[in-house]
Amino acid sequence: MLRLSSSNSSSINSTFGATNLTGIFIAPHVNSSSTNITSTPILPDPFSNLLEESMLDEISLLDLAMEEGFSQAQASQLEEELDSDSGLSLDSSHSPASPSSSETSCSSAASSSSTSATFSEEGAVGYSTDSEVATAEEGAVGGYSKLCRMSYQNPSQFHGLPQLDNISHNHTYNLPLSSVFAEDPELPISSGKKAMKHSKLQPPQDLYDKHSSRDERRARSMKIPFSNEKIINLPVEEFNELLAKHHLSEGQLALIRDIRRRGKNKMAAQNCRKRKLDTIINLEQGVHDLRRNKARLLKEKMEFIRSIRQMKQKMQSLYQEVFTQLRDEEGRPYPPSEYSLQYSADGSVLIMPRGVTTAEQHRKPEKKQKDKKK
DNA sequence: CTGTCGTGTCATACC
DNA sequence: GGGGTATGACACGAC
Numbered sequence: 542m543l544r545l546s547s548s549n550s551s552s553i554n555s556t557f558g559a560t561n562l563t564g565i566f567i568a569p570h571v572n573s574s575s576t577n578i579t580s581t582p583i584l585p586d587p588f589s590n591l592l593e594e595s596m597l598d599e600i601s602l603l604d605l606a607m608e609e610g611f612s613q614a615q616a617s618q619l620e621e622e623l624d625s626d627s628g629l630s631l632d633s634s635h636s637p638a639s640p641s642s643s644e645t646s647c648s649s650a651a652s653s654s655s656t657s658a659t660f661s662e663e664g665a666v667g668y669s670t671d672s673e674v675a676t677a678e679e680g681a682v683g684g685y686s687k688l689c690r691m692s693y694q695n696p697s698q699f700h701g702l703p704q705l706d707n708i709s710h711n712h713t714y715n716l717p718l719s720s721v722f723a724e725d726p727e728l729p730i731s732s733g734k735k736a737m738k739h740s741k742l743q744p745p746q747d748l749y750d751k752h753s754s755r756d757e758r759r760a761r762s763m764k765i766p767f768s769n770e771k772i773i774n775l776p777v778e779e780f781n782e783l784l785a786k787h788h789l790s791e792g793q794l795a796l797i798r799d800i801r802r803r804g805k806n807k808m809a810a811q812n813c814r815k816r817k818l819d820t821i822i823n824l825e826q827g828v829h830d831l832r833r834n835k836a837r838l839l840k841e842k843m844e845f846i847r848s849i850r851q852m853k854q855k856m857q858s859l860y861q862e863v864f865t866q867l868r869d870e871e872g873r874p875y876p877p878s879e880y881s882l883q884y885s886a887d888g889s890v891l892i893m894p895r896g897v898t899t900a901e902q903h904r905k906p907e908k909k910q911k912d913k914k915k
Numbered sequence: 916c917t918g919t920c921g922t923g924t925c926a927t928a929c930c
Numbered sequence: 931g932g933g934g935t936a937t938g939a940c941a942c943g944a945c
Contacts, residue, residue, distance in 0.1 A: 754923085777933070802933090807923060809935055814921085817937090 756800045773804030
């Protein structure tokens with residue numbers, strides 16, 4: 542006559558339930574059975590499966606939470622921190638080359654130079670110069686610094702990164718400072734550099750005019766009759782026309798080709814670096830988003846665990862309430878020490894005498910009973 | 916003095 | 931095949 546509970550019902554004996562299952566515990570067997578044990582199937586509980594799984598999972602959930610070392614407060618805090626964007630570790634090393642925005646303009650100023658002094662050499666150590674003639678004949682125009690604007694640079698992209706502002710470099714490539722500045726006694730090295738360094742304003746235009754790249758100096762020394770800007774940026778057709786218009790020596794032609802190649806490659810390198818930087822920024826943003834998402838999910842998990850705990854407590858009180866209202870066929874209450882409600886796997890709820898279990902179920906109910914007595 | 920950063924250049928692969 | 935582009939590697943100056 543006894544319907545034994547399923548193997549896992551005993552484990553949830555003290556905690557099964559739903560938000561409102563009072564009705565299902567009303568003893569349907571009062572005065573209807575010759576035994577004092579109910580055997581009537583009870584309406585399936587729509588919450589049973591969900592709750593069973595939840596309860597069975599709770600331990601592992603809690604374990605997970607413990608494993609991750611997170612309290613709900615911590616999860617909330619983490620999420621807030623991530624919301625405040627502090628998780629994005631974009632350090633200053635990702636600063637753009639310079640905040641300038643104009644198009645490539647490495648040219649022009651060279652032609653205004655009238656300096657005729659010479660300098661010894663480029664100072665390039667590891668490079669094999671293509672245009673050796675140019676290198677050998679390279680004239681010196683001291684005190685020039687490069688002013689090549691990056692074609693890709695868009696300062697608006699970095700507006701949110703104040704640490705990236707005010708980056709200014711004075712690249713006098715491969716030129717010994719002595720030769721760079723020797724030509725202009727009005728620009729002592731230290732004061733000139735300090736003026737650049739400590740002034741957030743752009744240096745005066747005439748200072749820029751006196752700066753040029755190595756290729757510009759080479760072009761001047763080889764008496765190239767047009768600007769490097771044209772050499773580099775002219776379309777092939779116009780470029781060839783330009784070459785045809787002038788009678789140029791082999792050395793001049795070789796230098797011009799090198800200047801064009803280097804100029805193109807310079808812009809390509811700048812674009813390449815910009816893309817690389819963008820990729821890094823995007824990846825960091827992705828990491829930030831994923832971290833924030835993880836924190837949010839963790840927070841949700843904690844809330845679910847708390848909710849499940851509250852439901853269990855509620856079910857416990859409902860269990861007590863229902864059990865105390867049950868009566869046997871003679872109208873007597875069931876003593877809790879001798880009977881308990883069992884919740885079977887098929888959704889039915891049975892009242893069973895304690896200790897009447899299968900061999901497998903024997904231990905846990907006893908344990909539960911002990912716990913109850915505590 | 917050393918490490919880092921930005922940049923130009925070269926070599927190479929690819930289109 | 932020449933020219934352009936993309937990119938890793940290297941060197942160098944600035945800081």
